[in-house]
Amino acid sequence: MSKPPCWSSWHARLHRQLLLEPWLLPKGQSLLLAVSGGQDSMALVSLLIGLRHLHAWTLMVWHGDHGWHERSGVIALELADWCRSQGLSVQVNRATSSDTGSEAAARQWRYRELAQMARIHGQDVVTGHTATDRAETMLLQMARGTDLAGLGSLRPQRPLQAERPDGAQLRRPLLRFSRSETEAICRDLNLPVWIDPSNNDHAYARNRIRHQVLPVLDDLHPGSSNRMAELSERVSRVQDIQRELSHQALLQLRLNSGLNRRELGKLHRATRRVLLATWLSQRGVPTIDAKLLDELSHRLDPGGAAGHCSLPNGWRLQWKGDALMLDQA
Numbered sequence: 001m002s003k004p005p006c007w008s009s010w011h012a013r014l015h016r017q018l019l020l021e022p023w024l025l026p027k028g029q030s031l032l033l034a035v036s037g038g039q040d041s042m043a044l045v046s047l048l049i050g051l052r053h054l055h056a057w058t059l060m061v062w063h064g065d066h067g068w069h070e071r072s073g074v075i076a077l078e079l080a081d082w083c084r085s086q087g088l089s090v091q092v093n094r095a096t097s098s099d100t101g102s103e104a105a106a107r108q109w110r111y112r113e114l115a116q117m118a119r120i121h122g123q124d125v126v127t128g129h130t131a132t133d134r135a136e137t138m139l140l141q142m143a144r145g146t147d148l149a150g151l152g153s154l155r156p157q158r159p160l161q162a163e164r165p166d167g168a169q170l171r172r173p174l175l176r177f178s179r180s181e182t183e184a185i186c187r188d189l190n191l192p193v194w195i196d197p198s199n200n201d202h203a204y205a206r207n208r209i210r211h212q213v214l215p216v217l218d219d220l221h222p223g224s225s226n227r228m229a230e231l232s233e234r235v236s237r238v239q240d241i242q243r244e245l246s247h248q249a250l251l252q253l254r255l256n257s258g259l260n261r262r263e264l265g266k267l268h269r270a271t272r273r274v275l276l277a278t279w280l281s282q283r284g285v286p287t288i289d290a291k292l293l294d295e296l297s298h299r300l301d302p303g304g305a306a307g308h309c310s311l312p313n314g315w316r317l318q319w320k321g322d323a324l325m326l327d328q329a
Helices: 009-020 039-055 072-085 103-121 131-144 179-188 205-220 224-253 261-265 269-282 290-299
Strands: 030-034 058-065 089-094 124-126 157-159 169-171 258-260 307-310 315-320 323-328
Touching: 009 039, 009 179, 030 039, 030 103, 039 058, 039 179, 058 072, 058 103, 072 089, 103 124, 131 179, 131 205, 131 224, 205 224, 224 258, 224 261, 224 269, 258 261, 261 269, 261 323, 269 290, 290 307
Parallel strands: 030 058, 030 124, 058 089, 124 169
Antiparallel strands: 157 169, 258 323, 307 315, 315 323
């Protein structure tokens, strides 16, 4: 198989990765690339342009103009022109001030727009998240307080919308590349990069981690960002194993429409907590916080009194005798 016209050692590296992990960006897939114009997303789009003939992808670019600074509209126009010069169709969506009043609101707006585009065109969404992003996320989650799900976030692939697990997928093929490597890709391939001034605003928590925390850790222990990203990946695998084993264990605990409270109570509290969380998720109960899960696990100790607990969205958990039951008002 001949190499595409644009080829570098970076293309070869990603190509080898995809040969080993073809599920990450399946051949023939229609892909919607979320491109900000920064170095990570520009590295992503250039690598995929160079590899698309080998993998038979159909590529389209989406850019979200948040309007956070006076040049955002200019950046959107220049980026769109560059994409078209590369033979890519591009969609630019512009946010209103109500859409992007905070980091969280802006993120929700982006994924809402991406989900709509993906549904219209039957695409999966691809982002340029790197190992460095994964390390930043892990540190933020640890500081806020989290469990395995938070430590193992930014997975290589997940449903774009949690409520549509069989719908469009979100794919992150650059999680084994660091931010310093995407900078090198842009330099080696002579790619334009548009700098968003908000990336240097220390009012945003992630920027403070990026500019003030990670450099110190990498100075003390070079390569620490990559090792944290690798740890996050291992944690996500542990979580997957835990989920699969929990599903098997719950099959043994089923009792009519609920669970066998007596058998569940024989298990260690930590095990009981994991199984309870998995069961509630299976039944459609919104995620409950760690403190409430710990309390419920404690109240289900052997010999404990009958009781009940109100959960989000009108769900009610009650236990009496051998039965643990769940219903919704």
